[in-house]
Amino acid sequence: MSDNIRKIGNTYHYDFMLNNKRYRGSCKTGDKKLAENIADTIKADILRKKHNLPSVVNYRFKDLWDNYIEFQSPGKNKDLKKYLSKHFLPIFQDMSIQSITTDKTENYRLNRKLEVMSMKKNKGKREAEISFRIVNAYSLLKWL
Numbered sequence: 001m002s003d004n005i006r007k008i009g010n011t012y013h014y015d016f017m018l019n020n021k022r023y024r025g026s027c028k029t030g031d032k033k034l035a036e037n038i039a040d041t042i043k044a045d046i047l048r049k050k051h052n053l054p055s056v057v058n059y060r061f062k063d064l065w066d067n068y069i070e071f072q073s074p075g076k077n078k079d080l081k082k083y084l085s086k087h088f089l090p091i092f093q094d095m096s097i098q099s100i101t102t103d104k105t106e107n108y109r110l111n112r113k114l115e116v117m118s119m120k121k122n123k124g125k126r127e128a129e130i131s132f133r134i135v136n137a138y139s140l141l142k143w144l
Contacts, residue, residue, distance in 0.1 A: 005035050014039035018046055061100060062093035087112065 004015045005027070012027045012035030023046065027035035065085065072078040091108060092100060 005032065005039055007032075011035075014042065016043060018043065019050070058096045058098060060093070061095050061097060062089065064097060065089065065093070 005012050006015065007013075007030075008026075010030050012029060012032060013025065014027055014035070015022070015024045016039070017023075023042070025042070027038040029035050029038065069078065069082060069085070072081065088108060092104075095104075
């Protein structure tokens with residue numbers, strides 16, 4: 001969809017015409033693929049305003065999560081994501097996507113680490129042997 005992306009210095013810039021009006025600006029990234037996505041998003045936002053379409057749809061986290069899991073390839077990675085979701089889904093499921101911030105996810109991870117630290121370390125107890133690596137995998141932003 002992006003008409004013209006060009007690199008100026010270390011960053012890409014968009015430059016396109018829409019309804020006889022020229023739009024130019026920095027994508028603020030050195031990644032060409034990301035710059036193309038940014039330019040396409042800017043163009044879509046302009047078209048939404050022109051046709052009085054809503055620019056932001058308020059999705060619940062659970063709806064998007066279920067959709068995301070449904071389209072994952074079967075295997076260990078999908079199983080791990082489903083397993084991890086049993087901890088964070090009850091907390092985030094009814095929140096709108098716009099209300100979930102990096103601070104909220106980091107606060108969740110910190111609380112989960114404290115919860116793990118307080119568990120007994122008995123061998124054979126799977127939940128008690130959870131590692132911080134797994135808790136760090138809870139970062140919702142890695143998968144969305």
